[in-house]
Amino acid sequence: xxxxxxxxxxxxxxxxxxxxxxxxxAAVVSVCHSAEPWSNRIGPATPGPFLLxxxxxxxxxxxxxxxxxxxxxxxLAYSGDEIIVEVEGGTDGLARALWQLDARHKAVILMEGLKxxxxxxxxxxxxxxxxTEAVFKPDGLWRIRAVTPDPxxxxxxxxxxxxxxxxxxxxxxxxxxxxxxxxxxxxxxAFPGDAPFxxxxxxxxxxxxxxxxxxxxxxxxxxxxxxxxxKNKDRLxxxxxxxxxxxxxxxxxxxxxxxxxxxxxxGYVFGELESLRFD
Numbered sequence: 001x002x003x004x005x006x007x008x009x010x011x012x013x014x015x016x017x018x019x020x021x022x023x024x025x026a027a028v029v030s031v032c033h034s035a036e037p038w039s040n041r042i043g044p045a046t047p048g049p050f051l052l053x054x055x056x057x058x059x060x061x062x063x064x065x066x067x068x069x070x071x072x073x074x075x076l077a078y079s080g081d082e083i084i085v086e087v088e089g090g091t092d093g094l095a096r097a098l099w100q101l102d103a104r105h106k107a108v109i110l111m112e113g114l115k116x117x118x119x120x121x122x123x124x125x126x127x128x129x130x131x132t133e134a135v136f137k138p139d140g141l142w143r144i145r146a147v148t149p150d151p152x153x154x155x156x157x158x159x160x161x162x163x164x165x166x167x168x169x170x171x172x173x174x175x176x177x178x179x180x181x182x183x184x185x186x187x188x189x190a191f192p193g194d195a196p197f198x199x200x201x202x203x204x205x206x207x208x209x210x211x212x213x214x215x216x217x218x219x220x221x222x223x224x225x226x227x228x229x230x231k232n233k234d235r236l237x238x239x240x241x242x243x244x245x246x247x248x249x250x251x252x253x254x255x256x257x258x259x260x261x262x263x264x265x266x267g268y269v270f271g272e273l274e275s276l277r278f279d
Contacts, residue, residue, distance in 0.1 A: 030219075042198075048179050054278050055279040056278045057072050059274045060073075060258070060271055068096035087103075088105075100126040101123065102123075134191065139159070140161065143160055186201045187223045197226065197227055198226045198236060211272065219255070220247075221248075223244075224245075242262065
C-alpha cells in the first residue's frame with residue numbers, strides 16, 4: 001500500500017472515530033437529560049406580582065389556517081375569596097357541519113396561592129356527551145368522567161396520583177402572575193381533564209400584534225407540552241397531537257390572553273380575542 005493510500009485510510013479512520021465520539025457524546029447528553037427528574041423543571045410554585053385580574057368578559061374565535069371554525073365566551077369574576085372562570089362555546093359555520101361540538105367549562109380557584117378547588121366540563125358531540133368533574137382534596141386530585149350513551153362506561157371517582165398538579169385555568173393564572181421577563185422559564189403540571197401534562201413556558205419577547213383591528217402591546221410565550229406517565233411517574237411521553245405553540249398576553253397589569261397559535265397534527269390552529277369588556 002502506497003503512502004497516499006495509507007494517508008487516505010488514516011484520514012477515513014479519523015473521520016469515523018470522530019463521528020463515533022460525537023454520536024457517543026450526544027447519546028450521553030441525551031441519557032443525562034432524560035434521567036433528570038421532570039419535577040426539577042417545575043417552578044416557581046407560588047404566584048408572582050401580577051396576582052389579580054380585573055373582572056372581565058370576552059369573546060374569542062377559533063379556527064385553523066386563519067379559517068374560523070368556532071367561537072366562545074369567557075368570563076372571570078370574584079366571589080368572596082374565590083375566582084370563578086367560565087367558558088362556553090362551540091363549533092360554527094362549515095366546521096359545525098363536519099364536527100359538531102358544544103362545550104362548557106367552569107373552574108373555581110382559591111385567591112390565596114391561586115390554588116385550584118374544582119372544575120366541571122361538559123362536552124356535547126353529535127352522538128355523545130362527556131362530563132368531567134374534578135375536585136382538589138387534601139389527599140390529591142380526584143376526577144370522574146362520564147360518557148353517555150355508553151353502557152360499558154361505568155363512571156367512578158379516580159385519584160390522579162401526580163403531585164403537584166393544577167387544573168388548566170389555575171395553571172394559566174399562575175403563569176400570567178409571574179414577572180415574565182424575557183428569557184424566564186416556568187414549569188407547571190396541568191390536568192385538563194384526561195391526563196396530567198408537564199407544561200414548560202419560555203418568555204420569548206415583547207412585541208405588538210393586531211387584535212380586533214387594533215395594535216396591542218403583547219408578551220409572547222412559547223410553550224411545550226409532554227404527557228406524564230401516571231403508571232411510571234418518572235417518564236414523560238410526547239403529546240400525540242401537539243407539536244409546539246405560542247400565546248400572546250396583553251403587556252399590562254391584567255395580562256389578558258390575546259392570541260394562541262398551536263401546531264398540531266392537522267396543521268395550524270389558533271384562538272384570538274375578538275372583544276373585551278371589564279366589569
